[in-house]
Amino acid sequence: MSYQALYRVWRPQQFVDVVGQQHVTQTLQNALLQQKISHAYLFSGPRGTGKTSAAKILAKAVNCESAPISEPCNECDACRGITDGSIPDVIEIDAASNNGVEEIRDIRDKVKYAPNVVTYKVYIIDEVHMLSIGAFNALLKTLEEPPKHVIFILATTEPHKIPLTIISRCQRFDFKRITAQDIVGRMAHIVDESGVHYEENALSVIARAAEGGMRDALSLLDQAISFSHDKVTVEDALTVTGAVSQVYLNQLAKAIDEYNVSDALGALEELLFQGKDPTRLVEDFILYFRDMLLYKTAPNLEESLERVMLDEEFKELSDKVSPQQIYKYIDILNEAQQEMKFTNHARIYLEVSLVKLCQMEANPGYNSSEIQELLQKVQSLESELQQLKAKGVTVKQDSPPQQAKRAPRAQKGFKAQTGKIQEVLKTATREDLNLIKSRWGDMLEMLNQRQMRSQAALLNDAEPVAASTNAFVLKFKYDIHCQMAMENANFLEALSSILQELTTTGYQVVGVPEDQWQKIREEFIKYQKMDGDNTTEEQEEEDPFIAEAKKLVGEELLEVKE
Structure with missing residues (x-):
């Protein structure tokens, strides 16, 4: 195939290219320079965060002809051979399909042989949690005391499934989800190098849909580039990710604030006609109100917003809606989301929740402008009262009405017989x-x-x-x-x-x-x-x-x- 996916073309070849994992790469680079290489590593974390890439970079760095160095040169025969997979001393194993005892015994029998081409024989076992109990037991002793020329690198997305006896024999590194800001920066570098025209907000939409995974982000970017014509736009990104345009979310929120059921259902009908999934729509709407609450209470945390972009319409709506109303909105939408998981008619629950939101009673609290207006009226009344007193006019105060005797309060609790x-x-x-x-x-x-x-x-x-x-x-x-x-x-x-x-x-x-x-x-x-x-x-x-x-x-x- 002449074309390769973006995540394969732009797979990190150096530690500096591994985005958002500085706590891992810095530790590994220091260990390489000080020649304190461990015999076994465990890389754990969500998908698409650079675990396998970091393992291959580490395999190149320990075998680079310029070692000890903090970054592989990617120019020597060893680095290039490991990159293209032609060196047999770096073995990458998929534990999902090789999870039996026999495969691990084969590894145990071959580790005693010295490497053929490079200095270290490196075993990269991906999705290691898929190994059977017998396979883990077969790996134990070899993992604890392998020959000096062997390094094990285990990668997994579910470290809790790995026996503690295995974890205790490895240096563990936890890869974290990549922030949307770091994903946008990496994608911008890739599209700039590739000569692709794009809108900045389109990259933000893709980054938020990736949920912290760089591989997912590059796959969506690849789709958006193929879908677009000359330029990757926000609409292209929304279509590819299945997300809802903020224009429609603003329209729905405005209809709810104005108690306009007709406009809300009309906007929903148009979204469903465009093929939007009701489950995804209610999720986007919950995140929309979550971001609105965050913007109202902590406007300086703009980077924490997951769904919205701070346009003028969103800011105006945020000023109108009180936090108490947002709490109720999120509760109603969350209840609808739970019900939608167990039905074949998700659209009905979404429509009912919108009608509930539009018919919800207004919050009895007052905005700051209304409070200020009430204070001005009170001050004007007090000034008029002082003028009347100055003119000698006596103001008769009504005696407070006698309060009716309260009926004895019923005793709470249960009285035993x-x-x-x-x-x-x-x-x-x-x-x-x-x-x-x-x-x-x-x-x-x-x-x-x-x-x-x-x-x-x-x-x-x-x-x-x-x-x-x-x-x-x-x-x-x-x-x-x-x-x-x-x-x-x-x-x-x-x-x-x-x-x-x-x-x-x-x-x-x-x-x-x-x-x-x-x-x-x-x-x-x-x-x-x-x-x-x-x-x-x-x-x-x-x-x-x-x-x-x-x-x-x-x-x-x-x-x-x-």
Whole structure:
């Protein structure tokens, strides 16, 4: 093929060409100059950030005839041979298709042989996380103590999938996403060298669509050059990337601010007619309002804007819309985006969200201009009042109307049925309580089987604490959970019927919050002591070991199990 893609033609051949990874290239260059080359490296990071390119540059630098140097000369036979792949001592392996034990054993058997042409034999294993567990185990010993003439360079996009035993044997370098500014600078250099005419904003659109990957950016640039005629324009870049022109986003935002449903739906219809994806459109719209919020709160962080360009229309809209409104816009659009993931009719959710945005109530807050106008009116009224007083006019002040007595506020929280609980405690036994506790897990499982998961969730922090032959006390950690459970008649009926199936006894459920249970129990014990009634479980003669444990740690922290 006579034509090569831009990312292949402009693949970095020196460390200085690796964009946005100065923390990696500087460290490697210093190591080369000081001749402190490690036996194994691990390059990790997102796709298209220069991991494989940096590995090849490092392989050339250690084998360059001018070594030790910080940059390969790219002119000697070794550098040129590694670049065109004609030197067999630099082996690049794709672990995605060579992930078995046999391939790694083959490497292990061949590393002991000295290189044929250059000084070091370099193994570059791309996507190393795809190796099987057996392959990693076969690589371990060789990776830890390879011969002096061998260097391993492992590259991966998912370092968390690599065993820690492998990572600990390598020097790790984390490649980060390349900023949009660095991508634009690299693309501008490439198109200038290639003699391509372009608009600067077109490169910005492509850089933002690349999401931090230089290879993705150059692929999109390649498409935009092929799509354009004489000059790469912003419209060409928007068409290639599938993004929405800011003109339409401004039009939509203006329609929402003016509560104009017709204009908003009209702009949406035109975008969909142009073939724009609704999912991509709602994502662009969320980023648009995100950038608007960032511009309003931190206008000096222009480089952090992901989607918009600061034109006059955008600035005017930013002055009109308050941050509180932007929060609501983003919430509604984000909800629509989540729903669109699970439907075949994404357009409907987008249209509904636009109608919601246009019909949303205006923010009750005031703009700075409105506040200033109100202050001026107050000042003018005060001045008129002072003039009237100076003329001797008395201003009668209306006595404040008598406030109606407020009705007593309803007590918040759930009030436990103390009488019923005490009735249960009078006849409560340890055997009845153990019977219910032994079938409690089965009961929760049967609730879930009956499609009552939300009700069963109320019992996550609940437990039976006392039981008689026909009723039991159910303690809840939170008042609200107790109230929700006790006010749900269907839930109580289902709970009673399930327990009857499991224990052949129909129990009545009495709910109580945890804080109220402690008080009711203490009052009951105190009352029983006064009456001299020692028949209840609480008043049974206490085991001496338990009594001693209560003295040591306290009754609150002690739990006694049979």
